[in-house]
Amino acid sequence: MTETAEFPDPDFGDKTRPVGWLTPTQMDEVRGLMPLVYVDAVPVRVDESGDVVQIGLLLRATESGHMMRALVSGRVMYHERVRDALLRHIEKDLGPMALPSIPASPQPFTVAEYFPTPGVTSYVDERHHAVSLAYIVPVRGDCSPQQNNLEFTWLTPEEACTPQNLAQMQGGQDVLLKQALAHVGRLPDM
Amino acid sequence: MTETAEFPDPDFGDKTRPVGWLTPTQMDEVRGLMPLVYVDAVPVRVDESGDVVQIGLLLRATESGHMMRALVSGRVMYHERVRDALLRHIEKDLGPMALPSIPASPQPFTVAEYFPTPGVTSYVDERHHAVSLAYIVPVRGDCSPQQNNLEFTWLTPEEACTPQNLAQMQGGQDVLLKQALAHVGRLPDM
Amino acid sequence: MTETAEFPDPDFGDKTRPVGWLTPTQMDEVRGLMPLVYVDAVPVRVDESGDVVQIGLLLRATESGHMMRALVSGRVMYHERVRDALLRHIEKDLGPMALPSIPASPQPFTVAEYFPTPGVTSYVDERHHAVSLAYIVPVRGDCSPQQNNLEFTWLTPEEACTPQNLAQMQGGQDVLLKQALAHVGRLPDM
Amino acid sequence: MTETAEFPDPDFGDKTRPVGWLTPTQMDEVRGLMPLVYVDAVPVRVDESGDVVQIGLLLRATESGHMMRALVSGRVMYHERVRDALLRHIEKDLGPMALPSIPASPQPFTVAEYFPTPGVTSYVDERHHAVSLAYIVPVRGDCSPQQNNLEFTWLTPEEACTPQNLAQMQGGQDVLLKQALAHVGRLPDM
Numbered sequence: 001m002t003e004t005a006e007f008p009d010p011d012f013g014d015k016t017r018p019v020g021w022l023t024p025t026q027m028d029e030v031r032g033l034m035p036l037v038y039v040d041a042v043p044v045r046v047d048e049s050g051d052v053v054q055i056g057l058l059l060r061a062t063e064s065g066h067m068m069r070a071l072v073s074g075r076v077m078y079h080e081r082v083r084d085a086l087l088r089h090i091e092k093d094l095g096p097m098a099l100p101s102i103p104a105s106p107q108p109f110t111v112a113e114y115f116p117t118p119g120v121t122s123y124v125d126e127r128h129h130a131v132s133l134a135y136i137v138p139v140r141g142d143c144s145p146q147q148n149n150l151e152f153t154w155l156t157p158e159e160a161c162t163p164q165n166l167a168q169m170q171g172g173q174d175v176l177l178k179q180a181l182a183h184v185g186r187l188p189d190m
Numbered sequence: 191m192t193e194t195a196e197f198p199d200p201d202f203g204d205k206t207r208p209v210g211w212l213t214p215t216q217m218d219e220v221r222g223l224m225p226l227v228y229v230d231a232v233p234v235r236v237d238e239s240g241d242v243v244q245i246g247l248l249l250r251a252t253e254s255g256h257m258m259r260a261l262v263s264g265r266v267m268y269h270e271r272v273r274d275a276l277l278r279h280i281e282k283d284l285g286p287m288a289l290p291s292i293p294a295s296p297q298p299f300t301v302a303e304y305f306p307t308p309g310v311t312s313y314v315d316e317r318h319h320a321v322s323l324a325y326i327v328p329v330r331g332d333c334s335p336q337q338n339n340l341e342f343t344w345l346t347p348e349e350a351c352t353p354q355n356l357a358q359m360q361g362g363q364d365v366l367l368k369q370a371l372a373h374v375g376r377l378p379d380m
Numbered sequence: 381m382t383e384t385a386e387f388p389d390p391d392f393g394d395k396t397r398p399v400g401w402l403t404p405t406q407m408d409e410v411r412g413l414m415p416l417v418y419v420d421a422v423p424v425r426v427d428e429s430g431d432v433v434q435i436g437l438l439l440r441a442t443e444s445g446h447m448m449r450a451l452v453s454g455r456v457m458y459h460e461r462v463r464d465a466l467l468r469h470i471e472k473d474l475g476p477m478a479l480p481s482i483p484a485s486p487q488p489f490t491v492a493e494y495f496p497t498p499g500v501t502s503y504v505d506e507r508h509h510a511v512s513l514a515y516i517v518p519v520r521g522d523c524s525p526q527q528n529n530l531e532f533t534w535l536t537p538e539e540a541c542t543p544q545n546l547a548q549m550q551g552g553q554d555v556l557l558k559q560a561l562a563h564v565g566r567l568p569d570m
Numbered sequence: 571m572t573e574t575a576e577f578p579d580p581d582f583g584d585k586t587r588p589v590g591w592l593t594p595t596q597m598d599e600v601r602g603l604m605p606l607v608y609v610d611a612v613p614v615r616v617d618e619s620g621d622v623v624q625i626g627l628l629l630r631a632t633e634s635g636h637m638m639r640a641l642v643s644g645r646v647m648y649h650e651r652v653r654d655a656l657l658r659h660i661e662k663d664l665g666p667m668a669l670p671s672i673p674a675s676p677q678p679f680t681v682a683e684y685f686p687t688p689g690v691t692s693y694v695d696e697r698h699h700a701v702s703l704a705y706i707v708p709v710r711g712d713c714s715p716q717q718n719n720l721e722f723t724w725l726t727p728e729e730a731c732t733p734q735n736l737a738q739m740q741g742g743q744d745v746l747l748k749q750a751l752a753h754v755g756r757l758p759d760m
Contacts, residue, residue, distance in 0.1 A: 050482030102430030240672030292620030
């Protein structure tokens with residue numbers, strides 16, 4: 001799950017913090033009290049007929065220095081619509097020229113429930129309990145990794161589903177990726 | 191939206207409060223900080239072919255003494271799965287003999303975003319911002335209104351969509367009801 | 381339902397008829413034997429956040445000289461993928477510059493079952509029994525009515541759902557339009 | 571794909587053949603002209619919270635004497651609703667005591683397009699082109715294999731997804747099974 005930077009700018013003072021942003025202390029408190037609302041976006045390239053030809057994955061370094069692949073993911077803020085949160089997180093991770101097609105319908109292809117405890121569902125996030133609405137998002141423009149992302153790579157469904165690639169995904173996002181491919185009818189023969 | 195009783199038992203002390211329940215003070219604090227995760231359930235009676243023949247609506251009195259119709263609705267708690275929250279709220283409102291068929295898939299038919307400010311979406315909840323996963327739930331057993339519900343009534347899609355009935359629904363649940371009927375292919379000619 | 385021109389070119393001889401096209405005699409025979417596979421497309425304009433701002437409707441004259449509004453609709457041919465049929469029918473009706481975004485997922489928002497007999501479902505087609513997969517299709521380009529369409533008009537959800545406009549739709553496509561708007565969360569308060 | 575017996579009773583004459591049934595000659599003719607409408611049902615056992623705990627698979631012998639596992643599958647007939655076809659095929663394969671819960675919504679979890687030519691999609695049916703609406707169907711009753719089915723077995727998602735079991739499925743139904751499990755959030759770690 002994307003390490004959402006709650007403070008993109010260190011000079012960003014409390015007074016000017018927009019509605020929805022929380023202080024680290026507030027965030028810590030809330031995390032233990034209730035599930036957070038999240039979105040997961042699976043960026044895809046489609047052909048003229050809408051068929052998915054590639055999936056986009058972020059590459060970043062974990063705190064322990066390992067390389068990991070990730071979907072675009074992040075929190076829905078107070079007074080923010082789900083579709084605006086999707087757009088914000090995609091632009092945050094892929095840059096302002098990505099030209100994402102945010103889905104017209106709010107119906108997600110699945111709901112990924114990240115629990116702090118492993119084994120309750122297929123998804124884990126040690127930091128908190130998050131209920132994440134997952135969407136396929138076709139992207140037409142140029143993507144460039146932003147913030148703490150080292151790389152953004154387009155992979156075919158077959159490349160994305162190699163054991164090597166799936167092993168680089170964390171918190172059950174490998175499962176979520178396969179669910180996305182199943183939903184678009186492009187799950188490779190594994 | 192269902193007035194979720196956070197404390198079903200007034201003698202329920204803090205020490206023995208199960209994981210996920212919040213004190214009124216905690217609840218108030220959290221409500222202004224981030225969106226809550228909710229579920230909305232549309233109870234239905236189906237025939238042998240799965241066709242929806244009736245929709246179940248709760249009747250309750252508002253604080254101002256007006257009568258209102260409502261769907262089953264409530265919060266997802268910390269460390270609770272969406273499907274368990276659905277089951278809990280249905281049993282809370284319809285009683286233990288309702289025999290609901292909780293959907294096998296976590297994919298909701300829509301996501302209703304209740305904002306404290308009217309006009310952002312079709313749904314409003316003055317108390318907070320809630321992101322609600324909405325499901326159709328076939329119910330086979332006997333339903334009896336529980337808690338602050340005065341009545342539970344089965345209506346045909348046509349009866350449910352009369353202007354009189356829709357006017358008794360609050361916070362945009364009339365829209366959600368029509369979305370549910372549209373999803374099952376039973377939206378009446380209005 | 382769109383009057384699918386099975387023969388766009390009257391000089392189109394049998395020898396060069398592509399796979400999937402049927403002679404009128406074959407079509408008549410088949411129509412009484414089994415359901416046809418159809419697609420219905422609801423063309424929409426979306427804003428940056430994916431929110432539907434307009435719906436596109438075709439205007440054409442019926443054989444009796446009445447004006448009717450219609451969605452894009454047509455048959456899936458032998459050995460044609462559903463997504464290719466969607467693209468073909470949109471280009472047939474809206475022209476080659478429409479730039480439709482065919483959905484990545486084959487999951488339709490609903491299935492409209494057109495029966496020759498009224499009353500079985502909400503949809504009727506006197507000519508045959510058709511099982512139609514219905515999709516929302518965002519369109520980014522310039523649309524110009526083609527073939528027997530007199531006009532192609534963009535309407536807001538509110539404009540599309542006026543009784544006047546809905547009354548101009550046939551075979552239950554008014555119901556399908558409302559289902560589409562319900563699915564994208566833009567069903568007007570009626 | 572289920573070998574649909576178009577004539578369950580060899581003595582079933584033409585005069586009394588119900589609407590929708592075709593003679594073998596008619597069936598052969600139609601098969602080369604246009605796609606057939608099919609349904610695929612994935613029978614599941616669910617727990618109280620709707621979570622899928624088992625998937626039901628049919629065992630039958632192919633013409634060449636091999637054993638194969640199959641989902642419930644079959645044609646939608648002329649003037650038959652999709653939901654009635656689902657019910658008919660489930661009762662045909664699992665017997666009259668299966669007590670299936672046919673979905674309230676006509677929205678399938680996916681559309682499987684079986685082509686006579688391999689490679690166009692993930693699904694193949696040498697006999698014809700079929701567009702199949704695929705549904706998850708919870709089954710509460712007792713299932714007993716009917717007709718040419720030798721056995722009906724309940725498997726956990728993990729058992730169903732072993733390479734051995736998947737290799738026994740034909741025409742891409744192994745892919746469809748994994749798509750079904752992905753949709754209900756129970757795709758095993760493979």
